Amino acid sequence: MSSPTSSAPASSSGRLADEAARRRTFAVISHPDAGKSTLTEALALHAKMISEAGAIHGKAGRRSTVSDWMEMEKARGISVSSTALQFEYGDCVINLVDTPGHSDFSEDTYRVLTAVDAAVMLIDAAKGLEPQTLKLFQVARDRGIPVITVINKWDRPGQAPLELLDEIVDRIGLTPTPLFLPVGIAGDFRGLLRRGEDGAATEYIHFTRTAGGATIAPEEHYTPEQALEREGDVWVTAAEESELLSAAGQDHDQELFLAGHTSPVIYASAMLNFGVRQLLDTLVELAPPPRGRKDVNGNPRETTQPFSAVIFKVQAGMDTAHRDRLAFMRIVSGEFERGMVVTHAQTGRPFATKYALTVFGRERTTVDTAYPGDVVGLVNATALAPGHTLYVDKKVEFPPIPSFAPEHFAVLRAQSAGKYKQFRKAMDQLDSEGVVQVLRNDIRGDASPVLAAVGPMQFEVVTARMLGEFNVETQLDNLPYQLARKTDAASAEELNRQRGVEVFTRTDGVLLALFSDKWRLQYITKEMPKLTLELLVAGTE
Numbered sequence: 156m157s158s159p160t161s162s163a164p165a166s167s168s169g170r171l172a173d174e175a176a177r178r179r180t181f182a183v184i185s186h187p188d189a190g191k192s193t194l195t196e197a198l199a200l201h202a203k204m205i206s207e208a209g210a211i212h213g214k215a216g217r218r219s220t221v222s223d224w225m226e227m228e229k230a231r232g233i234s235v236s237s238t239a240l241q242f243e244y245g246d247c248v249i250n251l252v253d254t255p256g257h258s259d260f261s262e263d264t265y266r267v268l269t270a271v272d273a274a275v276m277l278i279d280a281a282k283g284l285e286p287q288t289l290k291l292f293q294v295a296r297d298r299g300i301p302v303i304t305v306i307n308k309w310d311r312p313g314q315a316p317l318e319l320l321d322e323i324v325d326r327i328g329l330t331p332t333p334l335f336l337p338v339g340i341a342g343d344f345r346g347l348l349r350r351g352e353d354g355a356a357t358e359y360i361h362f363t364r365t366a367g368g369a370t371i372a373p374e375e376h377y378t379p380e381q382a383l384e385r386e387g388d389v390w391v392t393a394a395e396e397s398e399l400l401s402a403a404g405q406d407h408d409q410e411l412f413l414a415g416h417t418s419p420v421i422y423a424s425a426m427l428n429f430g431v432r433q434l435l436d437t438l439v440e441l442a443p444p445p446r447g448r449k450d451v452n453g454n455p456r457e458t459t460q461p462f463s464a465v466i467f468k469v470q471a472g473m474d475t476a477h478r479d480r481l482a483f484m485r486i487v488s489g490e491f492e493r494g495m496v497v498t499h500a501q502t503g504r505p506f507a508t509k510y511a512l513t514v515f516g517r518e519r520t521t522v523d524t525a526y527p528g529d530v531v532g533l534v535n536a537t538a539l540a541p542g543h544t545l546y547v548d549k550k551v552e553f554p555p556i557p558s559f560a561p562e563h564f565a566v567l568r569a570q571s572a573g574k575y576k577q578f579r580k581a582m583d584q585l586d587s588e589g590v591v592q593v594l595r596n597d598i599r600g601d602a603s604p605v606l607a608a609v610g611p612m613q614f615e616v617v618t619a620r621m622l623g624e625f626n627v628e629t630q631l632d633n634l635p636y637q638l639a640r641k642t643d644a645a646s647a648e649e650l651n652r653q654r655g656v657e658v659f660t661r662t663d664g665v666l667l668a669l670f671s672d673k674w675r676l677q678y679i680t681k682e683m684p685k686l687t688l689e690l691l692v693a694g695t696e
């Protein structure tokens with residue numbers, strides 16, 4: 156990777172700071188189906204990473220996107236796992252993570268949000284705010300991640316532009332500050348009005364559709380006077396809306412945006428590639444570059460300190476031909492060079508980074524050097540799990556990623572006893588990726604572990620991958636438990652004697668007591684107040 160500063164004889168920490176400053180690392184988040192994967196592909200198209208959007212066709216004639224590589228994703232048209240991609244745009248290096256929208260996979264999305272500096276939130280223009288939208292805005296706020304809002308699918312009939320914004324104010328308490336307003340109502344998307352100081356229109360960007368939205372939509376730029384002449388009332392409406400917003404104080408303010416009080420808004424059609432370049436330019440201009448982060452002891456790790464990184468995702472089976480396991484790290488500080496030996500904080504063991512990649516769909520590119528903000532995949536990193544830290548020099552460890560409270564539980568068995576060895580191996584693999592949590596106890600034994608999930612679709616991913624990657628047919632039986640609490644060895648015996656309760660050990664050693672329902676839990680908490688029963692962090696409860 157060449158850098159614009161590499162020819163200048165700058166000090167190495169100066170160069171490091173420059174490299175960090177030109178990075179933008181963000182997640183694309185939303186309620187299912189708002190168009191994240193389509194937008195991700197549109198961004199890749201604008202960065203010239205791909206020549207045509209929707210190049211791969213899914214089943215039933217539905218187009219599937221490059222980031223949705225898994226068979227299950229292609230067949231259903233949903234994302235079940237997050238995917239990272241990196242590209243250069245102008246002077247910037249963009250690291251983008253497309254996340255799954257379905258709440259069953261929210262733990263994956265949450266892990267991604269621990270690794271990025273900003274988020275792009277999509278809202279479907281017709282549907283407005285949906286349950287996951289609200290939850291994700293909350294998570295972003297809790298984590299202090301600034302959010303850029305994209306109101307997508309403006310090519311289809313939907314709500315009025317300002318109505319959608321009012322909904323954001325009322326239900327999220329965040330002030331939306333549009334940078335662009337749509338010219339033309341939802342369903343008649345002609346272009347964008349660029350808002351300047353005090354809401355005055357500075358320019359009209361008119362888009363032209365391309366066949367199926369497969370290529371970049373040509374843009375024409377007009378002055379406000381020319382826009383008025385071309386579009387008449389439609390332009391006047393947009394210009395008036397812009398002034399109304401200013402009167403209500405809804406103009407962009409960089410400080411308030413970075414503090415999470417306001418969110419810049421762009422209206423777009425990911426499918427037609429309208430507004431996509433404007434989003435990219437906004438990310439470059441407004442999204443924050445990587446910052447340092449606090450370690451477990453609360454000490455800051457600055458981006459210019461020696462190399463350190465957090466693992467936020469582990470994924471195997473991305474490539475059935477290779478069958479390898481990739482751990483994705485986000486670099487926090489320092490320069491990464493492929494081949495350098497780093498320390499794995501959780502085990503204290505050295506880890507040789509011989510194989511480092513960026514991944515895009517099924518394509519992989521070797522990474523030789525990387526900088527703060529970059530997302531890099533490490534191949535065959537068997538010991539690495541989400542939340543782990545890598546570093547060089549003096550030890551640093553970043554806070555672990557809290558695991559969600561599972562609410563669905565099921566026993567998994569191999570259909571044929573002869574496949575047990577494979578089954579064991581596959582289970583370990585999926586467990587370490589964090590696809591589900593795996594629970595065991597002496598009574599049930601090892602042949603039939605209990606899977607714990609935030610949502611039942613995680614089980615489907617497990618059975619599909621058991622079959623697809625490991626050739627093991629499995630049987631899944633749901634268990635009548637609805638919630639879990641953390642407990643300890645001293646309480647376990649008493650808990651196991653109770654009806655509707657069973658204690659398990661999770662792979663990370665945590666003891667979990669499962670309860671048939673919340674009334675059972677309430678009763679036991681009341682009757683036996685000495686028992687240890689702690690709430691698991693985060694999640695959907």
Ligand SMILES: Nc1nc2c(ncn2[C@@H]2O[C@H](COP(=O)(O)OP(=O)(O)OP(=O)(O)O)[C@@H](O)[C@H]2O)c(=O)[nH]1
Nearest residue numbers: 187188189190191192193233234256308424425426
């Ligand atoms: N009309 C229209 N359709 C769109 C637009 N963007 C996406 N779609 C369609 O909306 C559907 C969902 O798009 P995806 O990109 O898969 O949505 P997603 O947010 O990635 O969905 P999950 O990953 O499952 O949460 C697909 O049929 C897309 O073709 C758009 O701007 N306009």
Ligand SMILES: [Mg+2]
Nearest residue numbers: 191192233234
């Ligand atoms: Mg998707």
